[in-house]
Amino acid sequence: MNVSASEPSATLLEMRDIVKTFPGVRALDGVTLSVHPGEVLALVGENGAGKSTLMKILAGAHRADSGSILIDGAVANITDPRSAERYGIGMIYQEFHLVPTLGAIENMLLGIEPCDGFFLNHAKARSLAEHTLTQLGSTIPFDLPAARMTVAQQQLVEIAKVLVRRARLIVMDEPTAALSEHEIDHLFALIAKLQADGVAFVYISHRLEELDRIADRITVLRDGRTVETRAASAFPRDEMIAAMVGRSIDTHFPALPPVDEHAPIVLEVLNLQQPPLFRSMHFTVRAGEILGLAGLVGAGRTQILRAIAGADPSDALVQIDGMPIPHATPGQAIDHGLAFLTEDRKAQGLVLGMSVRENTTLAHLKLFDRGLLLDTAKEEQETRRLVAALHTRTPNTAQLVRNLSGGNQQKVVLAKWLLGQARVFLFDEPTRGIDIGAKMEIYALLLALAEKGAAIVMVSSELPEILGMTHRLFVVREGTFVAEFARADYRADAIIAAATGATS
Amino acid sequence: MKRTFIKLSLALCALIAVIVLVNAFTYGAFFTPGNIVNVLRQITSNAILAVGQTFVIITAGIDLSVGSLVSLTGVVMALFANAMPASINGSVLVVLTLLLGATVGGLAGWINAFPVVRLGLPPFITTLAMMLVARGAAYELSHGRPVPLNSDAFMSTGTGFLFRGMLPQLPGLPIPVLWLAVVVIVFAIVLGKTRFGRYVYAIGGNEEAARLAGVRVGLIKTSVYVLSGICAAIAGLLLMARFASGSPQTGTGYELQAIAAVVVGGTSLVGGRGSILGTFVGAFLIGILNNVMNLHNIESYAQEIVLGGVILLAVILDQTLKRVLK
Structure with a gap:
């Protein structure tokens, strides 16, 4: 890892050698990065490089297997979202987390409403929220429910929500994905203003072209590791892409036979x-x-x-x-x-509470009609054939799909579609x-x-x-x-x- | 396989324990063949409604209209039977009457399902509306009074016995219990052994996955509500036959008792899980409980309190068992 050219003395956040494994997947394999006060650190990498996992660890949604997180130079013990908040970390996910029926103030103060004993103190809430919203230059009417705000307005409320919780480091995941050009300019101006106040940002984006405008430094992740960190001004885009792609691509793929150009x-x-x-x-x-x-x-x-x-x-x-x-x-x-294998196997591909056999035959169950009833013996036979052909690891065909690992679940999805012609x-x-x-x-x-x-x-x-x-x-x-x-x-x-x- | 086996044996043990306990509590009065048959006769209409309800609940739906449909179909069937010429053959009359009742019940089920399937309304709402509409219609058609049957063609259906006197200690097999047996067996096969039944489970387990696998979700969902309506009509026929009249007051609260039987029988309200046999056992256990409390002369108000507690306990037990076995 290269160290940036101009490193300020104090470090707001340091993540060292973060490792995180999920069953069957090593999502993070030694990530190291640092953020200084008032700085925008851009985090880039391909899908699956580990950006979201890293940020979820920072936000307290996941816990790292090993590695350390330092805030202001001291080891921080982030166990849950609340403790991340106490350390001054604010998360703004790509999908906003606002209550659609509530307005800006109620959303900002959700869970931290000022109270007099048993009752909400509306005046105090209002002044608290108004202060932050004015600071951000908001023009959102207070009675406008989040559901009717524009995406940019919702994002502003999200920013206000973390600021009112005294965030010093704001993580933004693809903040410009749904914004217009004009709104992006506005957002960048806002980030610059908060930077001047000493707020730091971790900025995750796929839009490499906007990094020149917004990032001070850029950290590239690949396969769960930090591969390079450089000052944004010294990181040409082609070198950035090279760092993201990295490895030679055809190592672990089988040889692809050419397509016959006369094939129908x-x-x-x-x-x-x-x-x-x-x-x-x-x-x-x-x-x-x-x-x-x-x-x-x-x-x-x-x-x-x-x-x-x-x-x-x-x-x-x-x-x-x-x-x-x-x-x-x-x-x-x-x-x-036609066979369509969906991306989200749990939500769309499988009935998790059903067995391997029932899932395997679901899309072509007509093939197993015997009079009015189902020919379960034939079902069993076909399922066993596919379990063997795909090397699906399951104790038997009656096993609930819920209890299989991700890879084996995916094989059940495949089996389902291989069954037909x-x-x-x-x-x-x-x-x-x-x-x-x-x-x-x-x-x-x-x-x-x-x-x-x-x-x-x-x-x-x-x-x-x-x-x-x-x-x-x-x-x-x-x-x-x-x-x-x-x-x-x-x-x-x-x-x-x-x-x-x-x-x- | 092993899981199912453990579960079944546990259920069986529980059933035996209940029976032994009950027997001790009632000084032997419960466990006589005569009394068992009695319990079966008492649970007939509830169990039949619960069978239909099981299909609906496995798709993660609910049918609150069945109690009212019992009375509506009962009134309609009584009016129809009275309007038929007296010369008609008794069995033919019963069959025709049931066909009409099933049509009315099935149609009501279709109306229940339509807004659910087409507009995505929650079935709780559509069937609640049907519950009110059907009850009101039953009162309108009957002018608020029971419609007494003119024909005695329904007597054997409601109160008759089969094999009477074959065993000295048995009064014989009540005809309604025979109906119950047929309904339970037929629908247990439909749910457990047919493609339709498999789709019902799949929709309750994951509707989107079922749809993407080519299951005609709308059709299947509509069918389960129609089926539930038809079960209500069968229960309506048996009750009408038993009391020799179609009354707009019958069936009040039956929908909740049916749901109770389904839930005690281990069917998940979240959908995707359950069985007809389980529902039958659930209805039977509730029947035993009622019977025992009657034998002990516990007043009906107290009975409801006990029943509520038992339902809660049964579901807690089922959930715990599920977690332990996982």
């Missing part, structure tokens, strides 16, 4: 649009081809898959093997050979939150599907994965394809530049 087109999607989420798109996927959709979280990639799979209503024309298929509901799309597979973040061993098995499976002539579309936020496992990729930004790359032209920095809108 299996999937064709026409007129895919759903303003304001995404706009007019058209693409085809050949038999045996894996098409990647790269881009930032929230770029609209998931919505594209959902529209094709019938999860959301869409006017798009979807053709499989040249025949238009109905896709008004997921059931219709499934019946016509799908021609098209849509994978949304197929390896999220699972360990490297299970990842490798899933990659092998993708290849096997492609080899059998399926058309595959894969969304992944892990750049190495999308570079290693696809034949061709589109970069999605703000709901539209901004670039297309053939495998031979894959360059991580160019893809990141396209995804972030950085024009280098």
